[in-house]
Amino acid sequence: MTFPTAAFPDGVPVLRDGDVELRAHREDDLDALVEQCLDPQSVAWTMIPRGYDAAMGLEFLTTTVPQGWRTGSERAFAVVATHPDGRRRYAGTVSLRDLGSGRADVGFVAHPAVRGLGVMTQALDLLLDYAFDTLATQTVIWWAVRGNWGSRKLAWRCGFTFGGTVHRWLAEHGGYQDAWVATLHRDDERAPLGHWWSLPTLEGEDVVVRPLRADDDARIVEGGNDPAVQRWMPTFPTPYRLEDAAAFRALVTDAAATGSSFSWAVADPRTDRLLGAVGIPRRTDTSVEIGYWLHPDARGHGYAQAATETLVAHAFTPRDMGGMGALRAYVRVDELNRDSLAVARACGFEMSGTERAGQVRRNGTFADMLVLERINPLIAF
Ligand SMILES: CC(C)(COP(=O)(O)OP(=O)(O)OC[C@H]1O[C@@H](n2cnc3c(N)ncnc32)[C@H](O)[C@@H]1OP(=O)(O)O)[C@@H](O)C(=O)NCCC(=O)NCCS
Missing domain, CATH: 3.40.630.30 (Gcn5-related N-acetyltransferase (GNAT))
Structure with missing residues (x-):
C-alpha cells in the first residue's frame, strides 16, 4: 500500500x-x-x-x-x-x-x-x-x-x-x-495526555543531580561493589557488573518516563565525575520515598546531604513550576545503618515510625526499617 x-x-x-x-x-x-x-x-x-x-x-x-x-x-x-x-x-x-x-x-x-x-x-x-x-x-x-x-x-x-x-x-x-x-x-484528542515526567538536571549546593550516563557505569560498578553499599542495598546484584549498570540506566529511563520511580547521578559540579546516586524508588500521588548511596571515595564531604536536600526541594516544588508537587518525603533506613540515619536527620527528616521486618537483609535476617519523614512546608493543611 x-x-x-x-x-x-x-x-x-x-x-x-x-x-x-x-x-x-x-x-x-x-x-x-x-x-x-x-x-x-x-x-x-x-x-x-x-x-x-x-x-x-x-x-x-x-x-x-x-x-x-x-x-x-x-x-x-x-x-x-x-x-x-x-x-x-x-x-x-x-x-x-x-x-x-x-x-x-x-x-x-x-x-x-x-x-x-x-x-x-x-x-x-x-x-x-x-x-x-x-x-x-x-x-x-x-x-x-x-x-x-x-x-x-x-x-x-x-x-x-x-x-x-x-x-x-x-x-x-x-x-x-x-x-x-x-x-x-485520528479521533484522539490532540493534546498532551497526563503529566510530563522526566529526569531534569538539578543544581544543588556542591553537587549537581543529573541523569545517569553510559560514562558513569565504571564508577557505578565501583560503588555498587563497595562492601557498605552491598550491605545496605540488598537488592544490588553481587558482584555488580558493567552490564548491571547499563541495565539499571535503562530501567531508570523507562520508570522515570511513567513517573513510577526516578534515579539520578550525584556529580561533582566542577568535574562532572559521579559521586553516587540519589533517587525516588517509589512515588505515589502524595509522597516520595528518597534513597541515596555514595561511591566510597566521595563519603565524608556532605554530598549525600546536599543531593538529598536538592531532591527534596525538587519533590516539593509545585508541578506547574517544574517540580513533583509531593506533600511528603520519607526515607526508610535499616535500624543498624547509622550513617544513612545521620544523613536523613541532617536533612531534617523526623522519625515517624518503624516498619517491622520491612526488608530482608543480604544475610537473610529481617531488618526493622526506621521511617523518617518531612512534610512539604508549602502545603497548607
Ligand atoms: C526531537 C526534536 C525534533 C525535538 O525538537 P524541539 O525543537 O525540541 O521541539 P519543540 O521545541 O517543538 O518541543 C519539544 C519539547 O521537548 C523539550 N525537549 C527537547 N529536548 C529535551 C530533552 N533532552 N529532555 C527533555 N525535554 C526536551 C523541549 O524543551 C520542548 O519542551 P517545552 O516546550 O516544554 O520546552 C529535536 O530535538 C531533534 O531534532 N533531535 C534530533 C533528531 C531526533 O531525535 N529526531 C526524532 C527521532 S525519533
Missing part, C-alpha cells in the same frame, strides 16, 4: 501555521540540511549516517525526497521558520511513511538552531492535520530510541499515547536499539 502518487515539487502543498511553514524541499536547503545532519543529537537518535556531507545532502534533496512523493512511499516536507539569527530558512524535516491500511509512521529532525523553540511542535501538528484531513490516515505511529526525551516530549505534546518499550527494535548505526513507541488515532 502507498499514499497516492504526487508530482514533485508541484504536487507538494504548502502548509502554514504562523511563522512555521511546511513546503517541498529545495536545493538551496542544502547548507542548513548538512548542518542539521552533522549535529551530534541528530546522529545519536536517528539513522542519519555519520560523516554527512554535501553529496549525501544533495542526494536526499534531489532523489530520496522526490522519489517518496512520486512513488507514494513517503511524504517528507521541509520545515521553514525564522532562526534565532533572524533569517528565515530550512529548519528541519518532518515526514510520513505509508504503512498500509490507513496507518503511517512519523519521523522528524530539527535543525539544532531552532530546537526547544516550539517550531517542531507546530510542524508536527501541521503534518498530523495533513495526514488525517488530506491523506485520510487513520492512525500514526511514532518510534524513538529509548532515552530520546526531546522526541518523546514532542510526541506527548501532540497527543500521542505512549505504548511502552520494545526490546531491540530500531536498526540504527549497525545495531538494534530498544525503542519507545506511541500512537495517535
Whole structure:
C-alpha cells in the first residue's frame, strides 16, 4: 500500500501555521540540511549516517525526497521558520511513511538552531492535520530510541499515547536499539495526555543531580561493589557488573518516563565525575520515598546531604513550576545503618515510625526499617 502518487515539487502543498511553514524541499536547503545532519543529537537518535556531507545532502534533496512523493512511499516536507539569527530558512524535516491500511509512521529532525523553540511542535501538528484531513490516515505511529526525551516530549505534546518499550527494535548505526513507541488515532484528542515526567538536571549546593550516563557505569560498578553499599542495598546484584549498570540506566529511563520511580547521578559540579546516586524508588500521588548511596571515595564531604536536600526541594516544588508537587518525603533506613540515619536527620527528616521486618537483609535476617519523614512546608493543611 502507498499514499497516492504526487508530482514533485508541484504536487507538494504548502502548509502554514504562523511563522512555521511546511513546503517541498529545495536545493538551496542544502547548507542548513548538512548542518542539521552533522549535529551530534541528530546522529545519536536517528539513522542519519555519520560523516554527512554535501553529496549525501544533495542526494536526499534531489532523489530520496522526490522519489517518496512520486512513488507514494513517503511524504517528507521541509520545515521553514525564522532562526534565532533572524533569517528565515530550512529548519528541519518532518515526514510520513505509508504503512498500509490507513496507518503511517512519523519521523522528524530539527535543525539544532531552532530546537526547544516550539517550531517542531507546530510542524508536527501541521503534518498530523495533513495526514488525517488530506491523506485520510487513520492512525500514526511514532518510534524513538529509548532515552530520546526531546522526541518523546514532542510526541506527548501532540497527543500521542505512549505504548511502552520494545526490546531491540530500531536498526540504527549497525545495531538494534530498544525503542519507545506511541500512537495517535485520528479521533484522539490532540493534546498532551497526563503529566510530563522526566529526569531534569538539578543544581544543588556542591553537587549537581543529573541523569545517569553510559560514562558513569565504571564508577557505578565501583560503588555498587563497595562492601557498605552491598550491605545496605540488598537488592544490588553481587558482584555488580558493567552490564548491571547499563541495565539499571535503562530501567531508570523507562520508570522515570511513567513517573513510577526516578534515579539520578550525584556529580561533582566542577568535574562532572559521579559521586553516587540519589533517587525516588517509589512515588505515589502524595509522597516520595528518597534513597541515596555514595561511591566510597566521595563519603565524608556532605554530598549525600546536599543531593538529598536538592531532591527534596525538587519533590516539593509545585508541578506547574517544574517540580513533583509531593506533600511528603520519607526515607526508610535499616535500624543498624547509622550513617544513612545521620544523613536523613541532617536533612531534617523526623522519625515517624518503624516498619517491622520491612526488608530482608543480604544475610537473610529481617531488618526493622526506621521511617523518617518531612512534610512539604508549602502545603497548607
Ligand atoms: C526531537 C526534536 C525534533 C525535538 O525538537 P524541539 O525543537 O525540541 O521541539 P519543540 O521545541 O517543538 O518541543 C519539544 C519539547 O521537548 C523539550 N525537549 C527537547 N529536548 C529535551 C530533552 N533532552 N529532555 C527533555 N525535554 C526536551 C523541549 O524543551 C520542548 O519542551 P517545552 O516546550 O516544554 O520546552 C529535536 O530535538 C531533534 O531534532 N533531535 C534530533 C533528531 C531526533 O531525535 N529526531 C526524532 C527521532 S525519533
